[in-house]
Amino acid sequence: xxxYGLLYVDEHDVSVNVRVRQQSARLAMYVxxxxxxxxxxxxxxxxxxxxxxxxxxxxxxxPGLLQAHGVPVRQIEFTTEVxxxxxxxxxxxxxxALRHMAAQSxxxxxxxxxxxxxxxxxxxxxxxxxxxxxxxxxxxxxxxxRPAYGEARxxxxxxxxxxxxxxxxxxxxxxxxxxxxxxxRLNTVIDGLWPRYVxxxxxxxHQGDEMLVSAALGLVRLDGTPLYDAGKLGLVARxxxxxxxxxxxxxxxxxxDTALLHLPQDKLHLARRGQAAGTPYGLAAFARSYxxxxxxxxxxxRAKTLVGRP
Numbered sequence: 354x355x356x357y358g359l360l361y362v363d364e365h366d367v368s369v370n371v372r373v374r375q376q377s378a379r380l381a382m383y384v385x386x387x388x389x390x391x392x393x394x395x396x397x398x399x400x401x402x403x404x405x406x407x408x409x410x411x412x413x414x415x416p417g418l419l420q421a422h423g424v425p426v427r428q429i430e431f432t433t434e435v436x437x438x439x440x441x442x443x444x445x446x447x448x449x450a451l452r453h454m455a456a457q458s459x460x461x462x463x464x465x466x467x468x469x470x471x472x473x474x475x476x477x478x479x480x481x482x483x484x485x486x487x488x489x490x491x492x493x494x495x496x497x498x499r500p501a502y503g504e505a506r507x508x509x510x511x512x513x514x515x516x517x518x519x520x521x522x523x524x525x526x527x528x529x530x531x532x533x534x535x536x537x538r539l540n541t542v543i544d545g546l547w548p549r550y551v552x553x554x555x556x557x558x559h560q561g562d563e564m565l566v567s568a569a570l571g572l573v574r575l576d577g578t579p580l581y582d583a584g585k586l587g588l589v590a591r592x593x594x595x596x597x598x599x600x601x602x603x604x605x606x607x608x609x610d611t612a613l614l615h616l617p618q619d620k621l622h623l624a625r626r627g628q629a630a631g632t633p634y635g636l637a638a639f640a641r642s643y644x645x646x647x648x649x650x651x652x653x654x655r656a657k658t659l660v661g662r663p
Contacts, residue, residue, distance in 0.1 A: 354462040354484050354530075356394055356401045357454070358387055361431070361446040362410040377414050382624040384415035386468040389627030391424040393472040396634040397612075404450055406431050418628065429453050433547075439554060444561035447526065448543060451566075455536035462487060464530035466613070469620045470589070473636045476612050477587040490530035491570055492589050493582045495523045500599040502558045510557045511568050514546055519571035526563045527615045528589045538578070542569040589613040594647065604643070608636060622646050 360383050391401040402425045405411055411419060411426065419426055431449040435442055447465075454463045462484050476484075483490060498507065499521075508521040531539075543565050554560050574580050583589045590611035592604055595618060601607075608614060616623060626632045626642065 354399070354464060355457070355460050356399055356464045356466055357404055357450065358390060358401065358466050358468045359404045359447055359450040360384065360387060360411065360468060361443050362405065362407050363443045380410070380414040382620055383468060384411055384418055385624035385627035386620055387627070388418055388422045388424055389623050389632070390466065390468055390470055390472070392422060392627065392632065393634045397472055397475045399472070399476075401425070402427050404429050404453060406446070422627075436551060439551075440560040444526070447562040448540075448547075448565065451529070451536055451543070452540050454531075455533050455540050457533050460533060462530065462532055463536070464490070464528065467527040467615060469617055469623055470527060470613050470615045471623060471626070471639060472612060472634070473608065473614050473639050474612050480583065480586040480588040480612070483581045483586065484530070487532045487535075489532075489535045489573075489578060489580045490528065490583045490586075490588065491566075491580055492525040492528045492584050492591075493522060494525040494584070494591065495521065497525075497591065497597070497599045498523045501597075506558050510559070510564070511571060513553060513557070514549060514564065514568035515572055516549070517572075519568065519575075522567065522571060524563065524567045524570055525589075525591060525615075526561070526566065527591060528583050528613065529566065530583070535578070539566075539569055539573060542572050584611075587611055589615060591615040591617065594618045594650075604647075605640075608640060614639070619643075619646070 362380060387403045391403070394401045403411075403419070404427050406428065408426055408428050429449065431446050432452075433446055433448050435445045439445065450465055454465055457463050464484075480490070495507075504521050507523055508519070511519045511521065546565055546568055550557075550565055554564075557564055570580060587610055590607045590613070592607045592614065593601060594616065622643065632638075
């Protein structure tokens with residue numbers, strides 16, 4: 354199995370879940386996220402390659418960091434014609450990364466990950482069995498999005514995309530795995546959905562790769578393709594540092610039951626770990642550093658509240 358991540362550089366795009374406004378600093382943060390992910394995966398014996406549309410920009414915004422930590426970078430072709438005014442413009446280029454996964458015929462199994470992830474323990478045995486069997490993996494986050502949008506709205510948008518009713522299953526974009534042949538099948542379905550998505554995107558509750566991939570996975574499952582939930586297998590978990598609209602277990606409970614921890618609101622912390630020399634990896638080491646960050650955030654929040662009082 355080989356793991357990949359994507360960093361598409363677009364100097365005019367607005368990022369989500371990021372408070373870093375300066376574009377150069379934001380890209381440097383993403384590069385450091387990639388380094389942190391690669392180093393944490395290497396700690397547990399997994400290879401990682403960063404895909405991008407421009408090596409030159411990565412080196413310009415974060416000179417030497419990728420090379421210093423031995424992170425392979427591969428510049429690939431991006432051919433998706435994304436409307437310039439569409440929300441979350443850059444997110445749509447993950448479709449090109451999915452095409453690249455399909456082209457890796459020399460690999461038995463490939464896994465595409467978001468960069469704001471850290472590997473905190475070895476992959477669970479159950480997930481390893483799925484990988485060894487060449488079965489597809491996705492992360493079902495239906496329970497996380499249902500409270501925000503409602504099951505009826507999710508089902509309606511999936512049906513609009515697919516052209517037929519589908520179970521209201523929503524898949525997170527932070528992880529998708531399978532054989533190159535699986536990705537080839539998935540890409541064929543996504544290509545068929547793309548014109549409808551471009552036409553209807555303004556009416557959908559979500560714009561981006563998750564909308565297309567969720568609808569496509571629903572159709573692939575109808576064809577009889579097995580799809581295993583990476584969350585239930587203990588492979589990946591998403592955790593929000595600010596209270597989301599859905600019920601969420603405490604951090605300790607989530608971290609104790611996953612190998613890949615996705616922290617969308619903590620990119621800066623993950624970047625600092627990627628930039629630091631000698632960062633220790635593993636659950637205990639990460640938990641110590643994260644507890645300190647959370648404590649400092651709490652202190653700053655309380656200080657601001659006190660200053661704001663009469």
